[in-house]
Amino acid sequence: MPHEKLRQAIKVAKENVQAEKGGPFGACLVTLNACYVAANHVVPNIDVTSHAEVNAFRAFIKNQGYSLLDPDDKPVLFSSCECCPMCMAMAITIGIAEIVYASTREDAESIGFDDNLQYKLLKEKPISKLTFSSEAIEVLNQNKADFLLLDDAHNLIVSENSAQIEDLGLISVSGVRKACKNLKSLSMPKGSYIITKKIPHPMGLIAADWAKILRNENDNNLNIICATKEYEKAYLKNKKGDFITIDNAELIYDIFAGDKKNTVEIHRTQNQQIIEDALNTFSLFAQKIKNNKAIPY
Numbered sequence: 312m313p314h315e316k317l318r319q320a321i322k323v324a325k326e327n328v329q330a331e332k333g334g335p336f337g338a339c340l341v342t343l344n345a346c347y348v349a350a351n352h353v354v355p356n357i358d359v360t361s362h363a364e365v366n367a368f369r370a371f372i373k374n375q376g377y378s379l380l381d382p383d384d385k386p387v388l389f390s391s392c393e394c395c396p397m398c399m400a401m402a403i404t405i406g407i408a409e410i411v412y413a414s415t416r417e418d419a420e421s422i423g424f425d426d427n428l429q430y431k432l433l434k435e436k437p438i439s440k441l442t443f444s445s446e447a448i449e450v451l452n453q454n455k456a457d458f459l460l461l462d463d464a465h466n467l468i469v470s471e472n473s474a475q476i477e478d479l480g481l482i483s484v485s486g487v488r489k490a491c492k493n494l495k496s497l498s499m500p501k502g503s504y505i506i507t508k509k510i511p512h513p514m515g516l517i518a519a520d521w522a523k524i525l526r527n528e529n530d531n532n533l534n535i536i537c538a539t540k541e542y543e544k545a546y547l548k549n550k551k552g553d554f555i556t557i558d559n560a561e562l563i564y565d566i567f568a569g570d571k572k573n574t575v576e577i578h579r580t581q582n583q584q585i586i587e588d589a590l591n592t593f594s595l596f597a598q599k600i601k602n603n604k605a606i607p608y
């Protein structure tokens with residue numbers, strides 16, 4: 312069964328590349344009674360969070376109508392490639408028990424997907440590179456917002472408050488996502504920055520990096536100003552449809568830094584044929600890039 316599900320994830324990745332609908336990544340989220348398959352649709356959806364793993368989870372939400380996996384279902388995520396940190400943070404938050412993958416993050420890096428750099432960034436404790444300012448709360452209050460995204464001339468790109476949180480229950484994720492939609496662009500203008508009430512959840516932090524907000528050329532600091540040292544919590548619905556709070560952002564940062572053990576079991580398949588199939592999908596995508604038919608996003 313594991314081989315079959317991983318093959319399915321790679322198959323949708325390949326079909327996605329052939330159809331020129333996005334990156335060479337596919338995922339299959341398997342619960343006790345169901346299976347949700349999805350591919351990467353970042354470019355066509357103009358959504359930096361539209362990774363295969365996130366999309367598989369969104370398919371689960373759409374079908375089940377609630378936003379948290381049942382641990383009794385022992386949910387497993389089969390992914391054609393090792394997860395980026397954004398998807399890993401999501402997997403931990405929503406209660407994935409196990410991840411099985413084929414290609415590595417180094418393979419992904421070789422065709423232009425730089426999540427290896429993101430893992431390095433997280434290992435170095437990004438919190439120390441955030442700016443904390445008590446004035447930020449005034450700016451947020453003036454805008455009646457918990458999250459603001461501005462360009463370098465301080466023009467507002469997105470203003471979000473907690474009441475507007477979308478499916479993944481994180482204001483940092485929905486803020487970045489809406490910014491992409493507002494500007495119809497995957498990358499925010501150079502010099503853009505975030506003002507936020509709380510330290511972003513790692514999923515939102517990396518979503519901001521995918522939208523090219525986080526890192527800047529001038530210094531080592533990240534382009535995020537936090538009003539408090541409180542961590543952002545995820546709000547997800549349980550089976551009954553009631554919102555529950557998941558306070559795991561600090562734990563996930565510690566996991567990425569190597570200070571705590573990951574709650575998800577992660578394996579790379581040992582099946583060489585499957586690994587080769589996954590790599591072939593990457594080669595196919597590299598060819599598309601060369602022919603200007605695809606961009607690595």
Ligand SMILES: [Zn+2]
Binds near residue numbers: 363364394395396399
């Ligand atoms: Zn991802």
